[in-house]
Amino acid sequence: AQSVTQLGSHVSVSEGALVLLRCNYSSSVPPYLFWYVQYPNQGLQLLLKYTSAATLVKGINGFEAEFKKSETSFHLTKPSAHMSDAAEYFCAVSEARNAGGTSYGKLTFGQGTILTVHP
Amino acid sequence: NAGVTQTPKFQVLKTGQSMTLQCAQDMNHNSMYWYRQDPGMGLRLIYYSASEGTTDKGEVPNGYNVSRLNKREFSLRLESAAPSQTSVYFCASTYTHLGNEQFFGPGTRLTVL
Numbered sequence: 201a202q203s204v205t206q207l208g209s210h211v212s213v214s215e216g217a218l219v220l221l222r223c224n225y226s227s228s229v230p231p232y233l234f235w236y237v238q239y240p241n242q243g244l245q246l247l248l249k250y251t252s253a254a255t256l257v258k259g260i261n262g263f264e265a266e267f268k269k270s271e272t273s274f275h276l277t278k279p280s281a282h283m284s285d286a287a288e289y290f291c292a293v294s295e296a297r298n299a300g301g302t303s304y305g306k307l308t309f310g311q312g313t314i315l316t317v318h319p
Numbered sequence: 320n321a322g323v324t325q326t327p328k329f330q331v332l333k334t335g336q337s338m339t340l341q342c343a344q345d346m347n348h349n350s351m352y353w354y355r356q357d358p359g360m361g362l363r364l365i366y367y368s369a370s371e372g373t374t375d376k377g378e379v380p381n382g383y384n385v386s387r388l389n390k391r392e393f394s395l396r397l398e399s400a401a402p403s404q405t406s407v408y409f410c411a412s413t414y415t416h417l418g419n420e421q422f423f424g425p426g427t428r429l430t431v432l
Contacts, residue, residue, distance in 0.1 A: 209359060234420055243323075243409060243423035244362075290361060305350050305369075305415045306377070309361035 202227040202293050206310035214318050219263075219278040221313050223291030226272065232294040233274045234307065235265055239287045247289070250274060261285070286317045321345055323424035325410050331430045332400045340395040340427050342410030348422070350415045351393035352377075353385060355406040356426075362409065368393055369415060400431045 207222040225231055232251050236244040248259025255267040261284075265276045274291060291310040326341045344351065349370050354362040364377030368387040382404060384396045393412075397404060407428050411421040 204361075236423075241426075243425045244411075245423070246420045249420055305413045305419060305421065306352070306364060306367060307362075307421060309363075311359055311361045 202231065202295060202308050204291050204293050204308055204310035206289075206291050206313050208313055209311060210314045210316065212316040212318065213281045215283055216280050219276070219281045219285065219315065221276040221289050221291075221315065223265075223274045223276065223310060224272050225274060225291070225293045227293055233265075233267060234292045234294065235259065235263070235274075235276050236290045236292065237287050238290065238312075244290065247276070281315075281317045283317050283319065286315055288312050288314045323410055323412055323422050325408075325424035325427050327427060328425065329428050331432065332397075333432050334401060336400050337396065337398050338400065338429075339397075340408055340410075340429075341392070342394065342424060343392045344410075344412040344422070345391065346412060346414075346422065347390070348412035348414050349390070350413050351387065352411045352413075352421065353383075353393070353395045354409045354411065355379065355404075356409060357406050365395065365408075397429075400429075402431045405429060405431045 203226045205224045234249045235247040238244050248257045250267045258264045263278045290312050292307040295306050323344045352367040353365040356362050363379045366385040368374045371390045386394045407426050409426050410424040413419050413421045
């Protein structure tokens with residue numbers, strides 16, 4: 201079974217500082233990995249995804265993530281935080297295939313990390 | 320293109336009451352999902368439907384039922400609401416293909432007193 205662990209339920213940074221949100225996964229097959237962002241009282245929006253192409257993935261709003269198979273990690277970074285980045289961030293892993301070779305596209309989510317940005 | 324829509328946005332129920340949460344998507348996706356979101360627990364899958372006419376249990380199905388009415392619509396029913404079902408409920412959809420992301424609705428905030 202696959203699982204996702206996000207280290208740190210709350211991360212606080214100053215505006216302009218580096219943002220680093222950590223995600224480690226467990227999967228028995230090569231995974232597909234996603235980062236979603238949730239602004240207050242809204243649904244989830246895709247930031248970026250890894251689907252076995254380039255290991256460094258660039259997403260929206262200046263975010264990027266690097267897939268490291270040896271560390272089973274998919275950490276999210278942004279060089280310079282902006283006040284508008286304050287939100288909750290979720291890392292998710294997609295099932296690869298079931299026994300019959302079919303994917304139902306199910307996602308397993310981490311617990312979420314709330315990012316606070318201080319002026 | 321409205322994407323994924325959910326109704327209602329907010330609901331307050333008394334213990335034992337029933338209700339149905341509605342979800343619709345206009346992206347011609349084949350798979351649809353219902354999640355609940357609770358603080359510190361991320362999103363947990365309640366039920367999903369891989370295609371029209373099929374539904375399967377997810378991680379936390381107890382106390383819920385679903386109906387895939389057609390390709391567009393996937394409803395979630397609480398037959399006898401309990402305070403433990405107080406949560407934010409999200410519907411999502413995708414075209415099932417390895418690596419495709421899910422698209423989420425805006426959520427329904429449910430309180431059971």
